[in-house]
Amino acid sequence: MTSVGAHEHADTAQPDRQSVAQRLLDSSETLSYDPVKEVDWETPLDTSYHGASPEWSTLYGTSYWAEMTPEQQRELTRQEAASVASTGIWFEMILQQMVLRDFYAKDPTDPAFQWALTEIADECRHSIMFARGAAKLGAPAYRPRRLAVELGRFFKTTATGEAAYAAILVAEEVLDVMQRDWMRDERVVPFVRTINNIHVVEESRHMKFAREETRERLEGAGRLRRQYNALVVSIAAYFIVSSMVNEKVYANAGLDSKRAIREARSNEHHKAMLRSSCAGLMEFLDSAGLLTKAATVFYKRANLI
Template sequence: METATPDTASPETASQLAVRLSKASCKKFYDVYNAFDWPERLQEGAWCMPPELISLYGTPMWETLDEATRHKLSLHEVANMFSLVLQGERILVQGLAHRLYSTSNNREITEYLHHFLDEENKHMVMFGEFCHRYIGKVYPEKKLPIPKEMDRGQEEVVFFSMAMVVEELGDFYNVLIGRDERCDPLVREINKVHHIDEARHLAFGRLYLAELFERYSPSWSPEKLASFQEWLAAFLKACWADYYNPSVYRDAGIADAYDVRQAALAHPATVAHRQRGAEKIVGYFLKTGLLAEQPAW
């Protein structure tokens, strides 16, 4: 008697995933200009960044701050987080537009990049609106290192690696803030909306970046691969360091902002926080071979 051979489904490709994500983006399409109610003032007594996520939490400096300063720092820290993601997405929008209808993208991926780009633009609108309304500015872009000489395909791998880092770190905060009832309702809603969109972006990015790395990295020299892995670890570390912003500390009324930053970055409590926040992205980078070892925080 002949036995049936069970079907073995092939792994989903980035192109196939892009089709599903495009449909989801169409279904969840929204008008960012009418999606939020913008109160004149944020809710009195509410946190913007939960205290456990504030960059100074767990350090000796935190213990010296009164409650009013902690809440002011909370507002500026969430504005800094929004600014960091906004500035990262600004670069991402430029790169996505450049990649539309390029020879490296098929029709399905190009269609999804249109949605990707549209949603990133919306995120910049909502983050920029929050920052201008409630602290009067967007914190400026920080210059982060980019490899100078790249082998075939490395520019694509670098671009999508950068996107993954910016989005994964931001999403770590989005999830925790969005479900924290101590936080201002508008702040929670912005984080929830961003997370919903980013869940699709990250799903696509993980699969597409892995495909790109698998396609191109075998042709890189061992030295070039090692150089890329060193750059990625340094980029991840630099992105985390931007969450410890001396301008934020000054705006909250904290003196000796640069010294405070250096002490905070070195404190075991904040090192542990960064390890937790980057656990998912580092695990992905190690699994795919994009990183060779755990970064030193």
């Protein structure tokens, strides 16, 4: 990620920060994609494919999943993939605004400034790519619930430093693990696999910077600051993860919505998938002092621990 709510760094830290930013810029020049050209937007949707790896479905492993026809299972994964993409757009828009706010009127010759604009360009392309992908999957516009939208509006306006970076990292890490599975899965419709591959490759640079910025911002931070930001990040994580699959996907897949929601909420397989995907993230947050007792409550509610 880019610098969010940046403060004045010590002179000795600047060369390292600039070096990292320059390496990311170089990497971006070497390995970036244009979704307009790379993704097959023209071929009609082949409904013999899933939209995501079935094992990542919120109903996989439930009695309802066992009763569903293969066609219903594929349609559900397509709707769920579209919902995840829509949630990705929501958070990427939050990120873009935080980055622009941070770099307003700063030194444009600084590699970090140029990396910030590069990342905004990446996220903008990703959002358009996700939007077109969701439309091609035959899904409506899935949006987070009103409370999440309003909290996101507040977060993008106020979050700074490690709170912003760590929250960004949570969103990207969860998406990264599931999308790595989807992009390799031949059961998933080819154009979705391409979308996931593009996102995984380009977001890897963003995650690297987010981790380094989180560590740097926390240097010298006191206990109260760590406790506060740990809680803020965990609450953000809860709303991000709980917003990924909109409950309307079940009705749109032709299922009994009430039963599907009930079984999805108690689906231990899906909870285990989320916990597994976040093992590395939780280790990082713990090492950074951001996995406090209060924060753990929200991570457990989000099934990340």
